[in-house]
Amino acid sequence: MAMLAGCVAGPDYKPPEHSVATMPSANGAFASGQGPEFSQEPLPDRWWSLYDDPRLDALVEQALEANANLRAADANLRRADAVVREATGQKTLGTSVLADADLERDYTTTSAGTNMPGVLTYDLGFSVTYPLDLNGKLKRAIEGSLADREAVEAARDAVRISVAAAVTKAYADVCAANYQQATVEKVIALQQQTLTATTRLQRGGRGTAFDVSRSRTAVETSKASLPAFTAKRKAALYLLATLLGKPPAQYPADVESCAALPRLRSPMPVGDGAAMIRRRPDIRQAERTIAGDTARIGVATADLYPTVSIGGGIINDGKLENLGKTHSFGFSLGPLLNWSFPNRPVVKARIDAANAQVEGDIARFDAVVLDALRGTETALETYARDTDRAAALGSATSSAGVSSAQAAKLFRFGRSDLLSLLTAQANLASAQVNHAAAEASLVDDQIAVFLALGGGWEGK
Template identity: 65%
Template sequence: MRNPLYAPLLALSLAACATAGPDYRPPEQSAATTPGATGAFHSAQGGQFSQAELPDHWWRLYADPQLDALVEQALSANADLRSANANLEKAQAVLREAQAGRDITTTISGGETIARASGVSQHLPGTVGYDLGLAASYPLDLNGRIKRAIEASGADVEAVTAARDYVRVSVAAATTQAYAQVCAANYTLTVNRKVVALQRDTLDATRRLAKGGRGTAFDVSRAQAAVDVSEAALPGFAAQRQNALYLLATLLGRAPADYPREVENCATLPTLGQPLPVGDGAALIRRRPDIRQAERTIAGDTARLGVATADLYPQVSIGGSVGLTGPLKDFGSGSAFGFSLGPLLSWRFPNRPVVKAQIAQADAQVKADLAGFDASVLEALRQTETALETYRRNAEQAGALDRARDSAGVSAGQAGKLFRFGRGDFLSLLDAQRSLASAEASAAAARAQLVQDQIAIFLALGGGWS
């Protein structure tokens, strides 16, 4: 008998042949499209910056083969990056699962039964029956539910890829920072040892003068105190170097004790041989993986809104089945064979309030994603401007500290000459050397900080993946 609901249900499903839900389009009215976001960076002023595009492998700008090798090792062995790659493999598998929703579904069934009529003596054998069948169905996807699910999974793969790329960016920057910290600690240690050597020369001279009657024990004790204070700072720099080596080992996927010995004595700060390439805001927005992840998240959730909308309509597929059923004694006879072919309908009509609530949830999620995208763009711009401004101001400070160190060196030299020729007092000499020690340490720390500031800019710009 023909089902009286069949015709209207089929008509309704055919009326929904257009893909359910909105088609995704990149945000047109967002923080990423404003002139202030896409133009030149406000803080990128001065000859130390260039408007050139940031290269993918920005660490090669330091022209340091040892650094290049370390970054490549980290990108192939880092545990966090391996985890991110595994997450990407999982997302790709989910996509393949969604794509399989378009394939023909087959079901093979079989069974055997023994039946005995009611009231028949239990000693009599029952009737042995069988049931064998093969069923197949093909989804027509008239309302695009499967299509939207595939779109959502595809966008998820791209979002997870962007998350993996951001881990790559972070690993490259952290490796370069750790390497620079090792070199900076050795560099600062060398500078401070020179200061200690100068102060020891003064201590030896003071002892000789005291023996000759031109100095006092008080002068010797003050000179010794100056040496002791400067030497007390040396273990701290050694600890900084060792801690950076342990960090470097972890980034390379090794145990801390297995740190790269070839880096241990690096004492030259990584130096750029050209102005720092920063590009502009538009290039930043295109490059930053977290912004791309936020944009792909919008695309995926927009597709999921289509999946939810498709549940308002019947799901239609073409199905067919063939089978053999009956008593085992009649197996293979024509009367045991049967088949069916026709459209199959599935519709959660009584649950329309639930479906509409799910649509509202999906729509709200898209709105939240749009806000999150704007937040990602604005945060990326803030981080970059902050890093640029910090570097610019610290470069000015480093220049001033270099000049102060040079002046302190001249002053300490003059004070030493005056003291040795008996024309200056010992307190003035100690004060000049104390000022030199402070100026040397400050200038060295400022130069080391500039390298960290450069790396912070590269990280903020999102460099390190291609």
């Protein structure tokens, strides 16, 4: 016992020392986050509040309370808590109660030819044991369950991040559909004016039916894109209802009329790689998995040693007629040694398997960190380049607007034909629609960056 008390089976856990997460290049500033669109300020806990939209804030908070997937994740965490309590309970006092009665009968016969009478006997006992855990098996089992619980908590936090991002994107999709539809309706209004003017000129003998049909084709072509925006808006509303834990038909009706895109009022705060690694729940989950499996190396190693506990008990047995009499009582107290002599090759194989599991966990941890870094850099680069594209499309829209106005003026004074006007208006329509789509895409890019940075679970 004294020899066993000096060691706990298996290695003590230490975070991986030579992993990707410890590299200076992984902890520094993001290579793609150096443009004017970004700030090196730390990401706030509730990043969606950067849009300064009270309605969006309320929707996210409501989803974090009612989302079905998040409720399932919370249930998983409660189950993990119960597993920890079960493992911890193995180190407490154990009790057992014994109650038994028997009829003992000798079936030899008497001289009178009858059977011998039976004798009723009983056994009553109560015992208490306390495990000393000298080999550390219970200690390592508790460590493993605690690490597993923290991994489950990290998985729950990852669900929170996904829910917050999904709600924000669904809300933005509703606003974007209305914003893009309004842009197309402005184009249609301009084209309708041209159609009206062309029809009037035809009636006055200055135009042809071909001119009118070409103008009407432009109007109808633009109108054909409107149903897609309605479908996109409805799909986003139905998704929003689902994220809020409601049937699709119970979508928040006040969101349906949202027409302005969510916009950041200042450069996007992205922090650095070190903050992202600390924040990302999937990285934390992978690290806690290593800790749990390291503890299970100790559980496997402990099978090489005996299990020792202290126990005591009271026993009362004998013939039923002596129940309660002093001479029928017995007592026991002392250490209990339990050792199923180990099949060492089998135990060694289990230990080797546990060690290999940890080696695999460390490799997967590196993979998770690398994927997180790559995903973040990609999201930042995509947002930066889409910002440039949106700015260029904005300039193109302004230029197309000038050209369309000039073509309309020349057409009114008879100095240009209808085809030139329709071409200018088609260029304006294309530029306006593309610019609106690019601006809507920027919001999606922003949400992707926030999701990659791992924000949204800390303020729970």
